[in-house]
Each structure stands twice: as structure tokens, then as C-alpha cells.
Amino acid sequence: MTPAPNPERRNERSRRATLDATIELVGDRGYAQVTIEAIAARAGVSKQTIYRWWPSKAALALEAINDFVGEAIDFPDTGDVAADLVQQLNEVVRLLKGPIGAVFRGIVADAQSDPSIGAALRENIIEPRTRLCEKRLTAAISTGQLRSDIPTRAMTEMIYSVVYFRLLFGTDELDVGDIPQILDHTLTGLRPR
Amino acid sequence: MTPAPNPERRNERSRRATLDATIELVGDRGYAQVTIEAIAARAGVSKQTIYRWWPSKAALALEAINDFVGEAIDFPDTGDVAADLVQQLNEVVRLLKGPIGAVFRGIVADAQSDPSIGAALRENIIEPRTRLCEKRLTAAISTGQLRSDIPTRAMTEMIYSVVYFRLLFGTDELDVGDIPQILDHTLTGLRPR
Numbered sequence: 001m002t003p004a005p006n007p008e009r010r011n012e013r014s015r016r017a018t019l020d021a022t023i024e025l026v027g028d029r030g031y032a033q034v035t036i037e038a039i040a041a042r043a044g045v046s047k048q049t050i051y052r053w054w055p056s057k058a059a060l061a062l063e064a065i066n067d068f069v070g071e072a073i074d075f076p077d078t079g080d081v082a083a084d085l086v087q088q089l090n091e092v093v094r095l096l097k098g099p100i101g102a103v104f105r106g107i108v109a110d111a112q113s114d115p116s117i118g119a120a121l122r123e124n125i126i127e128p129r130t131r132l133c134e135k136r137l138t139a140a141i142s143t144g145q146l147r148s149d150i151p152t153r154a155m156t157e158m159i160y161s162v163v164y165f166r167l168l169f170g171t172d173e174l175d176v177g178d179i180p181q182i183l184d185h186t187l188t189g190l191r192p193r
Numbered sequence: 194m195t196p197a198p199n200p201e202r203r204n205e206r207s208r209r210a211t212l213d214a215t216i217e218l219v220g221d222r223g224y225a226q227v228t229i230e231a232i233a234a235r236a237g238v239s240k241q242t243i244y245r246w247w248p249s250k251a252a253l254a255l256e257a258i259n260d261f262v263g264e265a266i267d268f269p270d271t272g273d274v275a276a277d278l279v280q281q282l283n284e285v286v287r288l289l290k291g292p293i294g295a296v297f298r299g300i301v302a303d304a305q306s307d308p309s310i311g312a313a314l315r316e317n318i319i320e321p322r323t324r325l326c327e328k329r330l331t332a333a334i335s336t337g338q339l340r341s342d343i344p345t346r347a348m349t350e351m352i353y354s355v356v357y358f359r360l361l362f363g364t365d366e367l368d369v370g371d372i373p374q375i376l377d378h379t380l381t382g383l384r385p386r
Contacts, residue, residue, distance in 0.1 A: 189382020
């Protein structure tokens with residue numbers, strides 16, 4: 001007797017195919033050039049299915065990022081905050097230089113003219129990761145490795161903003177090899193005197 | 194005898210009307226919502242005229258920014274680099290919070306999917322202002338107010354990137370009142386120990 005198909009499993013397969021197709025296509029062609037139709041065709045699902053699950057290309061792109069990245073950029077805590085930040089930023093930069101970076105840049109672009117996409121970007125990507133970073137910085141303050149008189153939110157902004165500056169403006173190469181030095185410049189001002 | 198109309202002057206009037214219309218419309222509606230047709234209608238020029246002078250909306254927007262901003266954000270040099278940077282960043286933030294900020298965000302958005310717009314953004318906006326900032330920082334290094342072991346380009350990146358982070362991600366309010374503190378956090382690491 002053949003078991004009845006499990007609709008949940010079929011949905012999960014379509015969901016996965018759609019998220020994978022989003023990352024692949026955006027990585028190849030750039031975010032602005034990719035339509036929901038193209039994603040549907042690549043994933044083998046209908047356009048209607050995609051719109052039933054995600055209200056916009058940006059919503060789909062945000063879920064694709066979070067799904068792909070998962071725990072990959074969680075903060076290590078070896079006790080050495082500088083080493084841990086280098087390791088975490090290396091992982092962030094490695095992701096941003098690949099297809100995930102193309103997806104992320106597309107969402108940031110859309111957010112400039114659509115405040116609801118900006119809010120979704122903050123809620124799903126920026127703020128959860130800011131809180132994780134703040135938690136690691138708070139631990140470093142408690143062990144005397146960082147100053148206690150600068151809010152951890154401001155520290156987080158300083159640590160990441162140079163990476164996003166290079167990514168979005170393309171001024172200088174965003175290179176994993178540069179992370180220790182970029183971070184060292186910032187941390188110099190964040191260490192106790 | 195009526196003098197013949199001066200075509201140069203007429204062109205300058207159309208050029209000015211087009212640049213002004215760009216800033217007004219983008220400030221009101223947002224960059225993505227404004228078409229070349231709408232700018233032409235507001236400026237009282239033909240679409241063909243605009244396309245003869247500017248190859249794209251982004252090219253027009255870049256010229257509108259530079260034309261509007263002019264010398265407004267040149268670097269003062271009173272001898273006190275912290276005070277001078279506060280004054281200059283205040284002016285930058287004041288501009289970015291108005292229609293100019295909307296135009297700028299639109300160009301950055303377009304640059305994410307069009308490398309030629311990214312190159313034009315760097316060439317016309319980012320790099321000339323980076324060089325001006327580097328010049329002011331070099332003077333501050335020579336008077337011992339800043340460390341000599343961090344490249345002025347890296348310092349400039351650190352000083353401005355937090356402002357752009359807030360502008361593009363909308364995480365925290367970009368407020369003139371916050372500039373002295375943001376800058377103080379960064380400069381702490383850039384001063385001689």
C-alpha cells in the first residue's frame with residue numbers, strides 16, 4: 001500500500017527549493033534583475049505558491065538569508081573578545097562576499113524606498129544580530145577587556161559599520177585579511193585606558 | 194532692437210530647473226517613485242532634453258547633490274580637529290536628513306545592482322569628500338592631535354561609516370545632537386596614547 005503524500009513534507013520541499021533558487025539566482029544575476037517568476041521557474045513551484053508564503057521579493061530574500069546563515073555567525077566566547085570578533089567578522093565577510101551578500105545588498109536597496117522593508121530588515125537581520133553582539137561585548141566588559149562607559153549598542157555599530165560601508169559603497173575591497181586591522185583600530189578606542 | 198536669445202543662458206535655466214525638480218520630487222515622493230517624465234514635467238523641459246544631458250536618473254541625481262551641496266560641507270580648519278569634525282558632520286547629517294538624503298539613499302540603492310552607478314557615486318561623491326577629510330586629518334596628525342600610525346583613509350571610513358549605517362539601515366535616529374558623542378567614541382581610538 002502506497003502511503004498518502006504528506007502535504008507538510010511537500011510544502012517543506014517547495015519552501016526549500018524556493019529559498020535555494022532565490023539565493024542562486026540573485027547570486028548569479030543580481031537582486032534587481034531577478035523576478036518572482038524566475039524564482040518560481042527555477043524552484044519548480046508556481047508564482048501563486050510563492051506569493052501565498054511571502055508577500056514580496058524582499059520578504060522571501062530575508063527568509064532565504066536567515067535560513068542559509070543559520071547559526072553560522074553566532075558569537076564564539078573563548079574569553080578573548082578581539083579574537084572572537086575577528087572570527088565572527090571573518091564569517092560575516094565571507095558570507096557577504098558570496099551570493100548572500102548579493103541578496104543582502106538587494107534588500108538594503110529596496111529598504112531605501114520602502115519603509116516596511118527597512119523595518120523587516122531591522123527586525124529579522126540587524127537587531128537580532130546586534131543583540132547577540134551586545135551580549136558578547138557585555139561579557140567582555142565584565143572581564144575588563146572593554147570600557148564600561150560606552151553603550152554596547154554604540155560599540156556594535158562602530159564594529160560593523162565599516163564592513164557595511166565597504167560592502168555598500170564599494171570603496172575598498174572587503175577582504176577577510178583586513179578584518180584584524182579594521183577591528184584593531186576600532187577596539188583601540190573601546191579598551192580601558 | 195531685441196537681442197537674440199542666448200542659448201547658453203536658456204540651457205543653464207533648464208539645467209537648474211531640472212536639478213531643482215529632481216531634489217524636490219525625490220524629497221517629496223522618494224527616489225524609486227520619481228520618473229524622468231515627472232522631473233521633466235516639473236522642470237518644464239522635455240524628457241529628451243534631460244536624456245541629452247544625463248544618461249540616467251542616477252547621473253542626474255548625482256549632479257543634483259553636488260550642485261546643491263557645493264562648498265557647504267568643506268572642512269573647516271580652526272586647529273581643533275574634534276571641533277572641526279563635529280561641525281562638518283553636523284552639516285552632513287543636516288543635509289542627509291532632508292531631501293538630499295532621499296536623493297543620496299536612492300543613488301546608493303541603484304548602485305547595489307548597477308556597478309556603473311556605484312563607480313559614479315564613488316567618483317563624484319565619496320572619493321572627493323574622502324580626500325578632503327584625509328587632508329584635514331593629515332593636518333591634525335602633523336599637530337599631534339591624531340595618531341600617525343593609522344592611514345587617514347581608514348580614519349575617514351571609521352568617522353563616516355556610523356553615519357551611513359544609521360542612514361541606510363534606520364537603526365537609530367540620525368541626530369545632529371548625537372554627533373559629538375559618536376565622534377568622541379571614534380576619536381578616542383585615533384588620538385595618540
